[in-house]
Amino acid sequence: MTHDDLAGLAALDALGFAETWTDGARQHLRDCAECRSLLREMQEIGAMIGLTATAVDPPADLKKRILESASGSSDSVEEERVRRSPIWWLASAASFFLALWGWTELRLHAANEQLSTLETDRRVVAEEKQRLEGKRGELESRLRIISGVDSRIVQIAGASGAPGASGRLFIAPSEKLALVFFHGLPQNSSNDCYQLWLIRRGSSTPESAATFQVLSDKPVEVAVPAADGMQSVETIAVSREPAGGSTTPTAPMYLATKI
Amino acid sequence: MTVTSTNDVPQDLLPAVAAGDLDAFEALYDRHSSILYGLLLRILNNREDAQETLQETFTQIWSRATMFDRERGSELAWVLSIARSRGIDRLRSRKVRSERESEAGQEISVISGGVENRSGMDSAVASQTGVLVRAALATLPEAQRKALELAYFEGLSQSEIASSLGEPLGTIKTRMQLGMKKLRDGLRPLFDK
Numbered sequence: 001m002t003h004d005d006l007a008g009l010a011a012l013d014a015l016g017f018a019e020t021w022t023d024g025a026r027q028h029l030r031d032c033a034e035c036r037s038l039l040r041e042m043q044e045i046g047a048m049i050g051l052t053a054t055a056v057d058p059p060a061d062l063k064k065r066i067l068e069s070a071s072g073s074s075d076s077v078e079e080e081r082v083r084r085s086p087i088w089w090l091a092s093a094a095s096f097f098l099a100l101w102g103w104t105e106l107r108l109h110a111a112n113e114q115l116s117t118l119e120t121d122r123r124v125v126a127e128e129k130q131r132l133e134g135k136r137g138e139l140e141s142r143l144r145i146i147s148g149v150d151s152r153i154v155q156i157a158g159a160s161g162a163p164g165a166s167g168r169l170f171i172a173p174s175e176k177l178a179l180v181f182f183h184g185l186p187q188n189s190s191n192d193c194y195q196l197w198l199i200r201r202g203s204s205t206p207e208s209a210a211t212f213q214v215l216s217d218k219p220v221e222v223a224v225p226a227a228d229g230m231q232s233v234e235t236i237a238v239s240r241e242p243a244g245g246s247t248t249p250t251a252p253m254y255l256a257t258k259i
Numbered sequence: 260m261t262v263t264s265t266n267d268v269p270q271d272l273l274p275a276v277a278a279g280d281l282d283a284f285e286a287l288y289d290r291h292s293s294i295l296y297g298l299l300l301r302i303l304n305n306r307e308d309a310q311e312t313l314q315e316t317f318t319q320i321w322s323r324a325t326m327f328d329r330e331r332g333s334e335l336a337w338v339l340s341i342a343r344s345r346g347i348d349r350l351r352s353r354k355v356r357s358e359r360e361s362e363a364g365q366e367i368s369v370i371s372g373g374v375e376n377r378s379g380m381d382s383a384v385a386s387q388t389g390v391l392v393r394a395a396l397a398t399l400p401e402a403q404r405k406a407l408e409l410a411y412f413e414g415l416s417q418s419e420i421a422s423s424l425g426e427p428l429g430t431i432k433t434r435m436q437l438g439m440k441k442l443r444d445g446l447r448p449l450f451d452k
């Protein structure tokens with residue numbers, strides 16, 4: 001790298017072509033005061049090319065805008081200085097702790113609300129759990145009635161009202177309910193229902209045990225109170241009665257059988 | 260090295276501006292705004308753009324005055340460099356080359372019509388220096404002067420200049436180097452050795 005080489009680089013650099021510099025040129029510049037001076041001179045000349053443009057006064061309002069803008073930023077500098085003062089820090093610290101207190105209060109309030117919501121949820125879950133436990137107990141009872149080791153099954157045959165119908169009575173001595181499943185009973189209308197009757201030993205008066213409706217072809221399940229394991233029941237029968245049931249049978253029996 | 264274009268060398272205002280002196284900033288504006296506005300009109304060929312860029316230029320001068328180093332160059336060169344840089348940035352961003360051609364007829368009368376409307380004693384310093392620079396530039400061969408002007412006023416890269424003039428890149432580099440050296444020779448009286 002010679003002085004002439006560097007003069008060429010300095011000329012291009014002055015025009016904004018700084019990418020022409022190499023490591024060797026930079027090293028030469030660090031070592032050569034004459035070339036550093038030349039570079040500064042070239043940069044000065046490069047800038048002065050702008051003086052060949054014709055000078056023109058800018059609009060007067062532009063000066064006003066520029067000075068106002070500078071004045072505004074000067075105010076910002078002053079605000080920054082004040083912002084850094086000890087009083088500002090004290091105020092800032094107070095503001096910070098006030099904000100922290102407010103934030104904590106808000107968080108506490110939110111936590112209380114969340115706790116209340118969780119408590120409500122807990123109650124709902126507990127109620128649901130109780131309901132499901134009752135359902136499970138009921139299902140377990142039915143399972144015991146149907147498949148218990150001491151369970152008894154009684155077939156119920158269709159009578160003159162519904163010769164194709166049938167039923168199956170499940171009795172478990174340890175349970176307080178008996179279950180009856182009916183098949184093939186004609187569907188009810190909105191004006192009538194089926195009524196299940198029990199005729200106890202030594203009695204000729206049928207005792208209403210339940211009413212139910214058949215609304216599809218599917219089997220119907222009916223639970224019958226059986227506090228004594230139906231030990232006292234001699235006959236079980238089903239008649240078709242007006243909606244809501246009757247105090248005594250008013251129509252022919254659809255199903256009947258002796259237990 | 261300092262510019263000593265006249266016996267009445269204006270005092271640098273930038274140190275006071277760097278200290279936040281608004282009066283000094285106003286004086287700096289009065290001193291340089293005309294030549295900077297003229298430069299931006301030359302680069303941008305559009306009054307509105309030139310005015311906005313002049314505002315950007317003085318905003319930058321105000322905010323970066325602390326970076327001015329008298330040992331590295333004159334105040335005038337420093338503000339010219341900022342204005343030129345801002346102007347070229349805007350020129351490139353708006354991709355105005357085709358617009359410039361269409362607007363040339365409208366604006367050229369203001370820029371090259373010789374309507375110098377400058378105020379203040381300090382502008383005279385720049386004016387006298389400008390006369391010397393123009394004279395020195397006028398002595399250059401057309402090809403060298405054209406290459407320098409394309410680089411300075413249009414911000415073209417060396418490759419773009421080569422393409423624009425239909426010359427090899429090496430030829431353009433040589434022209435610009437020779438042109439700058441001749442300018443330096445022509446402006447040697449400006450520099451205080």
